[in-house]
Amino acid sequence: MNQTSFNVTSAPFAAIDNAVARADEAQAIYGTAPGAVRSRLLRGLADALERDAAGLVALADEETSLGTARLNGELARTAFQLRGFAERVESGLAHRQIDDAAVPGAPPAGRPQLTRVLEPLGPVAMFSASNFPFAFSVLGGDTASALAAGCTVIVKPHSGHPELSRRVHALAAAVLREQGLPEGVIDFVDQASREAAVHLVSHPDVSAVAFTGSWQGGVALWRAANARPRPIPFYGELGSINPLVVTPHALAEGVDVPAATLAASITMGSGQFCTSPGLIVVRDDADGERFVEALAQSLSAQKTHAMLTPPMRTGFEHAVAHIAAQPRVHVRLAAPPGSDAAALPPAPRLFETDATSFIANPALREEMFGPAALVVKVRDEASVIDVLAAVEGSLTATLWGADDDTPGNRALAAAAQRIAGRVLFRGVPTGVAVCDAQQHGGPWPASTQPQTTSVGYTAIERFLRPVALQDAPQWVIDANGGIVAV
């Protein structure tokens, strides 16, 4: 629009500028289209993914090594999610309205008629994740929720699965053509440099950014979004260490089952989950030690697969070496000799420290992206709470054996709620259900906007802005669709 400092014709980024121009043009049509247009598109995309599932999964496996079982599941989840958003559009939930009838008389009780409607923000720049080539990629949750809100999307694919991204985008483009929608509704920019990313985030016609990736990359782009003449919302999901507390009660029936369950979660997808449990808090007693012993053994038996990209494989070795080098950190499970070669799948690792060291040393709160965890041994209940407080922000916190209503467990639950977007009382944090109640996004540094979620149906709210219509004719209210909630 009118942002004179931005050079929209800069040659190296002409492809980005063209994509944004198409998205902006499409926004005028798609943003005011009836809900039925949006839900039909979401359902069409789900159908297209499923129709080509076999070929897409094979290509994804080739590019990511994640395995066909996992990838088939992820594709099914992505289609389920697209249809779930379609249902929320159809039920009117995506554009719900609040209606206040006029009240005669003087203020404060007297008032005009007011209806609160929701306005799509405009074109969304969507940065795909490496570790979910379907569910957090071209047609993943960010795209689905933006489309449900009535926003067009400019997809920046991840370099870890370029062919798959192109193939999925081509499918999306075909669905748009079939449904008579402009190609700019889901556009695609294939430039991978940091400069290109900053250019996209800084473009005056981009209205919001959704990002899943590393803390470093995410924060750099968050700064770019804030440095614009007109700053825009930046929804960054930046990873997290996901503490899991094992109370003495959780070990009452033995250590083997919980240790095996936890080892499987730590190594799932070779540890390349943003919800991977990276911090295990156990009591410094005989049961605690038996548990850590069993966990190390169970981890050593886990088979991992190749990591997503060679830089991530190298990054994992750097991260574990950095943790191992910290004072008062003991290696509980080392890599077998020779297994750290970059060509091999990553060997699981387990480290241990004490509460005081963990709290004093910020280096111990850095994520190891891969199949590794740090055990913190604590003396008492109060120490557990201090360890959680030191974490500051995490996507999840898991409390095993905290089911009884005791003052200690109340304090523990409150401490977990203070630092996490999701608090589990059973099971493992890997695996994020797509539903209305989901919250995937924790206090900083887990996400840049901790009051929003990137999984689950309230994710739509990220791309909508309330507008109060005062004394509006009925046709204006109707033009905004939605259902009246109050």
Added chain:
Amino acid sequence: MNQTSFNVTSAPFAAIDNAVARADEAQAIYGTAPGAVRSRLLRGLADALERDAAGLVALADEETSLGTARLNGELARTAFQLRGFAERVESGLAHRQIDDAAVPGAPPAGRPQLTRVLEPLGPVAMFSASNFPFAFSVLGGDTASALAAGCTVIVKPHSGHPELSRRVHALAAAVLREQGLPEGVIDFVDQASREAAVHLVSHPDVSAVAFTGSWQGGVALWRAANARPRPIPFYGELGSINPLVVTPHALAEGVDVPAATLAASITMGSGQFCTSPGLIVVRDDADGERFVEALAQSLSAQKTHAMLTPPMRTGFEHAVAHIAAQPRVHVRLAAPPGSDAAALPPAPRLFETDATSFIANPALREEMFGPAALVVKVRDEASVIDVLAAVEGSLTATLWGADDDTPGNRALAAAAQRIAGRVLFRGVPTGVAVCDAQQHGGPWPASTQPQTTSVGYTAIERFLRPVALQDAPQWVIDANGGIVAV
């Protein structure tokens, strides 16, 4: 907490550090107290204001010159608002939950039990406004909504009404004592420098900021909030030019009534309203000219009162001189000779320009805080939309005579929704009803978080963060209060 770069014992700001420490300590108690405790506090504060209304209004008038009629109304509104938030706490709306039952089977359809609850963010730093000594001040909407959310508040009073602020805070402290709540629930810091403000916003134990004031001051503090090691939400309401479109249809029954209505809104409170209509868009034809003529006459007959502070009085003269000096701007109503003396109330001013000049010159989009407006004459419907698009962000946009369902009016309504937080089809934008459907906050630069509101009951959401509880025991869900919404 653990933010080592912040010097918490810096002597010049010891009073601020002490206030934040009290607020943080009180947060642990107040943030987990039942809803009944919060609503009783809100009602107690409303009662205390009303009990001392006569004395408070007299003191406010002395400090602000706003007049007892207006100030009595504002006090009534502030009490009404406190009780309104109390009602939302009592009905459970402030802490509504979303409940998803477990579904057996494999994902994506199978899932654990999930309940989405809302967690108070923590202590809120609240910067009072100059122009609403009750409703946007110590016990105004920001404080009321933060308290309803379960957050403690550290009030930074406005230097325009220091005695009133102290008096109101003393009342609040008495209510807290009466109700057995810690004084840190509503604390007070009385240091007015820019450095003190930055110190407060940067304090590691402050969790959010609410600010009403100038663009310059607000953006500086917004930057400070983002520069923290752990950035926090900054809810800044920074003023706006509030376009008002007068279509030919609006003048079908003559120009005198609409001109008088608009003149009264422009000069209300000597123009010191963030919703004051500062941009009037009229057709460049005979009726349009008659309307501008009538508006200038009506404005010249308005009596204004002294402005809030001497710097605001000087600022107004600078702002109108800056507009008058722009090319292609005509003065339609000048100040009578001698009336620009700083000791006198401000004389109303009216300027005129054309659409092309308005769109080309950003200086014409700067707010004149005081009784002044700029008329933009347009040739056709398309020009109106271009003028609105150039505004980019405004708290309100008003469309007079756009009631009929025509393609032109549809385009006009859509253009207004794109740039404003509230769109009016009748009446004037000054006066903001406190209700559920209200939205007070427009696209940047009107507010720093355009997806939130600082007036109306959804203002509570600014201070809450969703947390998904997975497979939680019932006592954990109950401890979070609220009602189940889905």
